[in-house]
Amino acid sequence: MSTENSASGGAAAANGTANNRPPHIEVRDLTMAYGAFVLMRDLNFTVRHGDVFVIMGASGCGKSTLLRHLIGLMEPTRGEILYDGVNFTAAPPQEREATLRRFGVLYQSGALWSSMTLAENIGLPLGEFTDLSPREIREIASLKLALVGLKGFEDYYPSQISGGMQKRAGLARAIALDPDILFFDEPSAGLDPVSSRLLDELILALRDSLGATVVVVSHELPSIFTIANNSVFLDAETHTMIARGDPHELLTHSTEPRVLEFLTRGEPPPNSEKAHG
Amino acid sequence: MSESGNLQPAAPAAGDTAANRHQVEVVRGEGGKVVVRVSGAWHLRHGMPLAASIESALTAGARPPQVAVDATGVTGWDSSLVSFIVGLAEICHTRQIPLNREGLPPGLDRLIELAETVPENKDAGLSDRPRPFVVKVGSSFLAYFDSVGKFVDFVGMVTLALVSFVRGRARYRRSDLVEVIQACGANALGIVSLISYLVGVILAYMGAVQLQQFGAAIYVADLVGIGMVREMGAMMTAIIMAGRTGAAFAAQLGSMKVTQEIDALSTMGISPMEFLVVPRMIALILMMPLLCLYSDFVGILGGATVGVGVLGLSLTAYWHQSMHAVTMTALVGGLVKSVVYGVLIALAGCYQGFECGKSSSAVGEAATSAVVSAIVMIVVACGMFAVLFNILNI
Ligand SMILES: Nc1ncnc2c1ncn2[C@@H]1O[C@H](COP(=O)(O)OP(=O)(O)OP(=O)(O)O)[C@@H](O)[C@H]1O
Ligand SMILES: [Mg+2]
Numbered sequence: 139m140s141t142e143n144s145a146s147g148g149a150a151a152a153n154g155t156a157n158n159r160p161p162h163i164e165v166r167d168l169t170m171a172y173g174a175f176v177l178m179r180d181l182n183f184t185v186r187h188g189d190v191f192v193i194m195g196a197s198g199c200g201k202s203t204l205l206r207h208l209i210g211l212m213e214p215t216r217g218e219i220l221y222d223g224v225n226f227t228a229a230p231p232q233e234r235e236a237t238l239r240r241f242g243v244l245y246q247s248g249a250l251w252s253s254m255t256l257a258e259n260i261g262l263p264l265g266e267f268t269d270l271s272p273r274e275i276r277e278i279a280s281l282k283l284a285l286v287g288l289k290g291f292e293d294y295y296p297s298q299i300s301g302g303m304q305k306r307a308g309l310a311r312a313i314a315l316d317p318d319i320l321f322f323d324e325p326s327a328g329l330d331p332v333s334s335r336l337l338d339e340l341i342l343a344l345r346d347s348l349g350a351t352v353v354v355v356s357h358e359l360p361s362i363f364t365i366a367n368n369s370v371f372l373d374a375e376t377h378t379m380i381a382r383g384d385p386h387e388l389l390t391h392s393t394e395p396r397v398l399e400f401l402t403r404g405e406p407p408p409n410s411e412k413a414h415g
Numbered sequence: 416m417s418e419s420g421n422l423q424p425a426a427p428a429a430g431d432t433a434a435n436r437h438q439v440e441v442v443r444g445e446g447g448k449v450v451v452r453v454s455g456a457w458h459l460r461h462g463m464p465l466a467a468s469i470e471s472a473l474t475a476g477a478r479p480p481q482v483a484v485d486a487t488g489v490t491g492w493d494s495s496l497v498s499f500i501v502g503l504a505e506i507c508h509t510r511q512i513p514l515n516r517e518g519l520p521p522g523l524d525r526l527i528e529l530a531e532t533v534p535e536n537k538d539a540g541l542s543d544r545p546r547p548f549v550v551k552v553g554s555s556f557l558a559y560f561d562s563v564g565k566f567v568d569f570v571g572m573v574t575l576a577l578v579s580f581v582r583g584r585a586r587y588r589r590s591d592l593v594e595v596i597q598a599c600g601a602n603a604l605g606i607v608s609l610i611s612y613l614v615g616v617i618l619a620y621m622g623a624v625q626l627q628q629f630g631a632a633i634y635v636a637d638l639v640g641i642g643m644v645r646e647m648g649a650m651m652t653a654i655i656m657a658g659r660t661g662a663a664f665a666a667q668l669g670s671m672k673v674t675q676e677i678d679a680l681s682t683m684g685i686s687p688m689e690f691l692v693v694p695r696m697i698a699l700i701l702m703m704p705l706l707c708l709y710s711d712f713v714g715i716l717g718g719a720t721v722g723v724g725v726l727g728l729s730l731t732a733y734w735h736q737s738m739h740a741v742t743m744t745a746l747v748g749g750l751v752k753s754v755v756y757g758v759l760i761a762l763a764g765c766y767q768g769f770e771c772g773k774s775s776s777a778v779g780e781a782a783t784s785a786v787v788s789a790i791v792m793i794v795v796a797c798g799m800f801a802v803l804f805n806i807l808n809i
Pocket of ligand 1: 177
């Protein structure tokens with residue numbers, strides 16, 4: 139599985155510009171609703187292979203909900219989601235499961251299985267979806283834990299480690315199967331500034347080494363500007379997206395006041411005159 | 416946020432006497448202009464006046480062109496004043512009277528502005544609005560049918576998961592299965608022994624009072640034996656397991672739902688039905704008949720204690736009488752019942768766990784509903800068995 143991944147990663151790097159390959163993720167006319175309450179409508183965006191894609195927006199606008207749609211935990215009210223040009227929304231269960239197996243997801247709260255040790259948490263997907271022996275699984279689990287700075291915590295239960303460590307262990311589990319796409323819901327929430335910067339570096343390193351595409355929900359401006367090269371901005375007032383693209387470009391070229399306000403923390407951008415003129 | 420006043424931070428030293436407490440005055444100036452004069456120390460621990468209390472004074476005469484607030488006499492304030500002014504602003508807003516807040520201390524004005532910002536997505540929690548009675552009846556009726564449909568869905572998914580278990584394709588951990596078996600088997604022996612023994616004793620006493628009058632005390636053994644084996648053994652273990660294991664299942668799965676652990680399973684392509692429900696269901700299907708058999712035995716032992724100790728029967732006579740009374744059909748019938756009860760307990764517990772809301776109180780509610788619905792289903796099933804066994808002449 140990993141060789142396949144690195145192959146696709148290399149290909150992604152090779153044809154980053156040459157667009158002869160369907161986008162990794164494509165969202166078409168997506169409408170999301172809780173019952174009768176329409177949260178977002180007409181979302182349209184694409185994520186290319188190897189992108190670090192950020193979902194931005196004010197608290198409560200529906201970022202986590204969008205992520206839940208992308209990973210198949212919620213069904214779109216309208217519209218569809220395609221992975222590699224294949225419709226995920228309408229796919230039969232078997233195909234869906236195969237797509238799911240290429241995902242790694244880090245949840246807002248870590249979501250480690252509390253009845254298992256860290257090594258078992260990481261080992262579970264390995265045991266289910268590979269033919270590795272228990273010893274090999276243990277090796278891989280140790281490696282993944284070491285990658286996120288948790289070497290030696292193999293036999294701890296999630297309740298015995300801190301919240302930030304749980305988050306990192308959750309990341310180790312998310313990358314257990316060397317996924318093609320990594321989804322993060324607010325990865326740096328609850329981490330100190332240094333750990334959160336290390337996490338950013340780790341995300342970039344994973345993207346480069348695995349050739350993975352990364353989708354992140356984030357509020358952290360420094361982190362957004364460090365890692366992202368593509369984004370979508372959800373707006374709670376108009377219930378749709380009001381901007382998309384590289385956040386750096388949005389900062390200099392966007393004319394949407396709410397996007398600028400978000401990207402500058404509500405302070406007037408230093409070069410706003412230039413940007414508009 | 417107490418003591419956030421920009422005036423003197425009203426420590427008790429500032430004269431916390433009754434005379435210095437919060438005061439509100441409504442004054443009508445020239446041109447019908449109304450001034451609300453607040454003064455004194457405003458502190459939550461002294462209580463607070465409600466803005467509604469001056470509503471009538473505000474609107475007593477002609478509609479004033481403007482309402483102003485004069486806070487020059489305020490010696491200290493906290494949330495009580497903020498709340499009062501916000502309330503006043505609301506009253507003025509609904510009556511469309513402009514409110515002049517210039518006389519307020521600057522910090523207080525900021526807080527009020529914050530309090531008045533309307534959150535986005537405020538219509539997300541639609542369901543909390545008061546609704547007319549008919550709408551309520553209608554929607555709870557619909558919700559009921561909805562939940563029946565969901566439960567049927569759930570039963571269907573569990574069945575599919577069990578099928579793939581039987582075909583050896585289900586994904587679950589052996590160690591989980593062993594753990595659940597231990598939790599709902601061996602660990603339940605103590606409580607099952609106690610309750611079954613006592614039920615045996617109670618049955619024996621109930622029979623003894625009547626049967627002794629006819630000198631037929633030995634038939635207590637028949638009564639206890641048949642009663643335990645046909646009904647009470649299965650019933651009592653089921654009720655114990657509903658309270659013990661059904662609630663535990665709901666709480667475990669519910670908290671896994673809250674912490675997104677179930678989501679983590681599904682997005683990994685591992686079916687939560689196979690991984691979580693199947694081991695629990697199998698454990699109960701295996702353990703319930705064993706516990707029931709054990710309960711039958713302990714119950715008969717309880718009856719024997721009464722027979723030997725109180726009625727003066729010999730142990731061998733009691734034993735032979737019991738063996739004679741208890742038929743194989745009755746025994747098997749009881750065991751079949753216990754398996755069905757086990758399935759019902761697992762279904763109720765797991766279903767409530769999966770349907771659990773997203774808070775810690777929801778976990779408690781899920782556990783409670785698991786026990787209640789399991790017991791209801793057990794009793795209904797027991798009734799159906801009675802009819803069925805009667806028809807089949809068992
Ligand atoms: N289960 C639910 N039922 C109904 N409404 C919900 C539910 N979950 C979330 N919502 C509503 O959907 C909106 C978006 O929620 P979501 O969790 O996606 O926000 P978010 O953008 O991730 O916010 P944050 O940045 O604070 O995590 C919220 O306004 C919330 O009220
Ligand atoms: Mg969120």
